[in-house]
Amino acid sequence: MTSFKKSLSMIKPISHFLAVVSNQSVTHAGEALGIAPSRISESLKYLEEIWNVQLFRREGRQMKLTNAGQRAYERYHHLVYTLLDTVSEDIDPDAIPSVLSITTPVDIGTHLMPSVISSFNKQYPNVEVKLFASDQVMDMSEADIDLAIRVGKLRGKATTEEEVIMKTRPFLAASPEIIQNIREGLYPEGAPFIRLLRLPESKEMKLKSTDATLKLKTVAASDNATAAQQMAYDGLGAALFTGLPTKPYLEKGRLEKIDHVVMPDIYIFASWPGRRMTQGAKALLELFKLELSEQQKLYG
Structure with a gap:
């Protein structure tokens, strides 16, 4: 590998290394970059092998820099951001790409x-x-x-x-039959719930208007919001809708709102x-x- 090609191959592993420093965790770095944590770990292993150093030590759940890791961070984070600034300045921001x-x-x-x-x-x-x-x-x-x-x-x-465009108002919705069963207390172990895999698992949700807590029992899960919503339309269980103003989600007699829910802000x-x-x-x-x-x- 030529020196130039080797330098290019280092850019992504170094950016992964900087992300771990910023997030103090391989998992959180992967979430921040939108990639699998295993790829972050591979980059760290690659850098440690070619530099012949240990970059991090574990303290509980956090990743702390070793002395060698600190030196690498001080050297490379300035270079990476200087490169980004230089590239941004050289490209005409008013040019419309094809x-x-x-x-x-x-x-x-x-x-x-x-x-x-x-x-x-x-x-x-x-x-x-x-x-x-x-x-x-x-x-x-x-x-x-x-x-x-x-x-x-x-x-x-x-x-x-990132730029916030608007805050949404998430709500739970289900078929009229499921809503009636919830009101009659027919789900002692929790109302049937279709969970979105990208959201944290929850066994209960607090309802906004009544301040009551609704127990939930996951009966299906999907990483596709549209698929999860379709399951709710089909009467499989309640689903969480993020409240996007894209169309009238609710349909009387088929899918009706249970209540808005109290949860961390969704934008x-x-x-x-x-x-x-x-x-x-x-x-x-x-x-x-x-x-x-x-x-x-x-x-x-």
Whole structure:
């Protein structure tokens, strides 16, 4: 491997190393970067082998830098951020790329983005918009994503920036039969619940209007919000809806609201790699905000 190629191969492992320092945990670093913790561990092992040092020592659940790790951090974190600043300054932020890649959850991609992309194409007919609608969180750098619209808790990644668009009002919904059974106390072990795998497992939820606590028993789980909601439509159990103003989720006689729930704040937010959003991403994000505002008037 040439010296130049070797230097390039070091960039990603070093960024993983810096993320572990920032998050004090391989698991949290993986969550912050949107990649598997095993890949973070592989990067650390790679660096320790080529540098012939131990970078971290464990103290309980936290990762603490060794003296060698501290020296590596002091040397490389300045270089990495200087490189990012230099690249950002050299690229014209007002230039509209010929291709704009974005990712959104499935429901936003299905119900909001077609109108947004249509409006964007009228303003920028020479720009191709590639939409990746998925409930899986993508690695933005690896997938070459310019803009992500997310729903959930703010991630606070070291390698991306975030902007809150709006706060949602999550609620539980189920079929009328399940709601009636809940009211009659027919679920002593907990109401049947369809859990989203991306959310923390919960055996109970506090209802907002009554201040009561509803016991839950997971009967199914999915990493796809649309699939979980469809199970609720089919009467399998109650499901958590994040309250996106994308369409009227509820349908009388089939799926009805139990109550809004008390839980950590969930936001619709934008995320983009680096420190500056491209002009194309800015334009599309503004159109998305306008569309979201219109939908809020209709369904919020």
